[in-house]
Amino acid sequence: MTANEIVHRMYQNDAFSQWLGIKIEKVEIGAVELSMRIRSDMTNGFGIAHGGITFSLADSALAFAANSQGRHAVSVETSISHFKPLQLNDLVRATSVERHLGKRTAVYEIQMHRNEIELVALFRGTVYRTDKLWEK
Amino acid sequence: MTANEIVHRMYQNDAFSQWLGIKIEKVEIGAVELSMRIRSDMTNGFGIAHGGITFSLADSALAFAANSQGRHAVSVETSISHFKPLQLNDLVRATSVERHLGKRTAVYEIQMHRNEIELVALFRGTVYRTDKLWEK
Amino acid sequence: MTANEIVHRMYQNDAFSQWLGIKIEKVEIGAVELSMRIRSDMTNGFGIAHGGITFSLADSALAFAANSQGRHAVSVETSISHFKPLQLNDLVRATSVERHLGKRTAVYEIQMHRNEIELVALFRGTVYRTDKLWEK
Amino acid sequence: MTANEIVHRMYQNDAFSQWLGIKIEKVEIGAVELSMRIRSDMTNGFGIAHGGITFSLADSALAFAANSQGRHAVSVETSISHFKPLQLNDLVRATSVERHLGKRTAVYEIQMHRNEIELVALFRGTVYRTDKLWEK
Numbered sequence: 001m002t003a004n005e006i007v008h009r010m011y012q013n014d015a016f017s018q019w020l021g022i023k024i025e026k027v028e029i030g031a032v033e034l035s036m037r038i039r040s041d042m043t044n045g046f047g048i049a050h051g052g053i054t055f056s057l058a059d060s061a062l063a064f065a066a067n068s069q070g071r072h073a074v075s076v077e078t079s080i081s082h083f084k085p086l087q088l089n090d091l092v093r094a095t096s097v098e099r100h101l102g103k104r105t106a107v108y109e110i111q112m113h114r115n116e117i118e119l120v121a122l123f124r125g126t127v128y129r130t131d132k133l134w135e136k
Numbered sequence: 137m138t139a140n141e142i143v144h145r146m147y148q149n150d151a152f153s154q155w156l157g158i159k160i161e162k163v164e165i166g167a168v169e170l171s172m173r174i175r176s177d178m179t180n181g182f183g184i185a186h187g188g189i190t191f192s193l194a195d196s197a198l199a200f201a202a203n204s205q206g207r208h209a210v211s212v213e214t215s216i217s218h219f220k221p222l223q224l225n226d227l228v229r230a231t232s233v234e235r236h237l238g239k240r241t242a243v244y245e246i247q248m249h250r251n252e253i254e255l256v257a258l259f260r261g262t263v264y265r266t267d268k269l270w271e272k
Numbered sequence: 273m274t275a276n277e278i279v280h281r282m283y284q285n286d287a288f289s290q291w292l293g294i295k296i297e298k299v300e301i302g303a304v305e306l307s308m309r310i311r312s313d314m315t316n317g318f319g320i321a322h323g324g325i326t327f328s329l330a331d332s333a334l335a336f337a338a339n340s341q342g343r344h345a346v347s348v349e350t351s352i353s354h355f356k357p358l359q360l361n362d363l364v365r366a367t368s369v370e371r372h373l374g375k376r377t378a379v380y381e382i383q384m385h386r387n388e389i390e391l392v393a394l395f396r397g398t399v400y401r402t403d404k405l406w407e408k
Numbered sequence: 409m410t411a412n413e414i415v416h417r418m419y420q421n422d423a424f425s426q427w428l429g430i431k432i433e434k435v436e437i438g439a440v441e442l443s444m445r446i447r448s449d450m451t452n453g454f455g456i457a458h459g460g461i462t463f464s465l466a467d468s469a470l471a472f473a474a475n476s477q478g479r480h481a482v483s484v485e486t487s488i489s490h491f492k493p494l495q496l497n498d499l500v501r502a503t504s505v506e507r508h509l510g511k512r513t514a515v516y517e518i519q520m521h522r523n524e525i526e527l528v529a530l531f532r533g534t535v536y537r538t539d540k541l542w543e544k
Contacts, residue, residue, distance in 0.1 A: 012181075014179075014186070019177050041151045041152060044149075044150045045149040045199070047149070050153070051214065076217065079215035081212065085210075099527065100530075104376070122507055126398065128400075212534055217396065217398060219374070235391065236353070262353060264536075281453070286451075287451050287452070288458035291449050315424060317420075325424065328461075331458065331463070335453070335459075347459050350459065
């Protein structure tokens with residue numbers, strides 16, 4: 001399967017990414033760009049996006065980017081720094097960068113921008129790469 | 137406001153924690169215990185709970201535990217290690233431990249157990265403590 | 273090789289752990305306890321222990337604990353929260369807890385105490401477990 | 409004090425950074441570039457640089473970059489991913505990027521390259537910014 005087919009297949013089965021309203025903007029081998037808009041049911045007690053919302057967007061980007069390399073990959077350790085709170089209706093864009101692609105592990109960084117200009121959060125994720133291939 | 141009042145007030149305004157079906161099991165000053173059940177709309181393309189779901193539960197526990205100390209606190213950096221995938225209908229319990237309470241920053245660790253026995257994920261979060269008090 | 277033999281063999285070849293003056297206090301399968309005293313050549317521009325010193329102690333504890341399971345293990349991702357600055361002559365004790373032991377990855381938490389009572393830093397590390405055994 | 413004066417003052421008092429043989433290659437407001445060569449007393453039981461060595465270089469870069477903004481800053485949470493082992497005599501270069509500069513917290517990313525081309529480790533650090541100014 002191509003990187004594009006893998007990511008779209010993953011998305012079709014990913015109920016939570018669909019609930020989040022994630023849109024797949026771009027797919028390359030080892031890289032994706034996703035976007036999402038903050039809805040009222042994504043906010044927390046402070047009236048801003050719950051920290052889990054930005055994390056979830058980044059975690060989907062990690063899974064899509066890592067698996068787009070053609071082998072099943074599972075997340076082992078992830079971290080996120082939140083810089084700015086996201087407000088209702090903000091558009092968030094997550095862009096992945098493959099920092100390391102090893103035989104068994106790989107590391108991706110996901111930058112999240114508000115309205116395409118302001119860096120609101122930074123995420124790093126390590127995955128374990130299994131031997132299982134993505135096949136039709 | 138008491139720790140209990142703060143946490144329940146936060147929860148009442150927290151649309152996403154409500155969507156997650158989070159239950160507040162216990163509140164003490166600086167500590168909470170939350171639980172949640174994995175629903176089908178929380179799963180990802182592998183048929184297990186999306187990584188963002190466990191993170192969100194832990195992030196709510198972090199916010200509740202940190203704010204229960206009486207001052208508004210905001211998350212600055214969080215990380216999570218996933219050990220075991222959660223399946224549909226699994227019951228997850230998040231228990232917080234206050235590792236450090238400083239004047240300006242505090243650190244909490246959240247352990248997540250499946251069915252009360254198996255450690256499935258470990259989360260650490262650092263918050264910045266503002267001067268703003270929780271008041272009625 | 274036993275856990276104890278592996279850890280002592282590693283230490284004998286570990287020039288930097290020796291420079292740090294690390295003492296091996298206890299070894300069990302998957303767990304170690306190390307101690308170290310802060311010297312003046314370990315301090316930074318603020319007159320306290322450089323952050324890299326506590327990290328290095330914890331990183332040695334991670335390597336020893338993970339390898340004591342009998343297979344060569346390499347660190348993939350580590351993080352540390354510093355709570356209290358360490359002063360000259362402080363005695364630090366690092367105690368490891370095995371949080372997860374999987375086929376391919378394992379996660380250890382290292383707690384660092386000053387003078388055996390005060391938690392000064394918290395470390396979490398993920399290792400990749402190779403197939404290579406520790407053999408005489 | 410200028411950024412350059414702050415960083416050099418810090419380095420002059422930083423016994424451990426001096427032991428590491430760190431060289432200050434470049435200083436700008438909020439950014440530094442450091443270099444270092446792996447010596448035999450920096451290696452571990454596997455004959456490669458101890459993980460604490462690369463961390464320490466990055467941690468010095470974090471401290472220098474954050475303090476170069478003119479206010480005393482202290483590290484609160486740091487994480488590092490190691491991609492490639494460093495060998496004896498390897499030259500490592502650490503370059504900082506200021507990802508967020510808030511009133512109270514700031515986040516820096518440090519990239520470490522071997523021989524100027526190969527990314528060997530990635531570090532992220534959060535600091536707390538005190539009110540204390542760097543003054544002559």
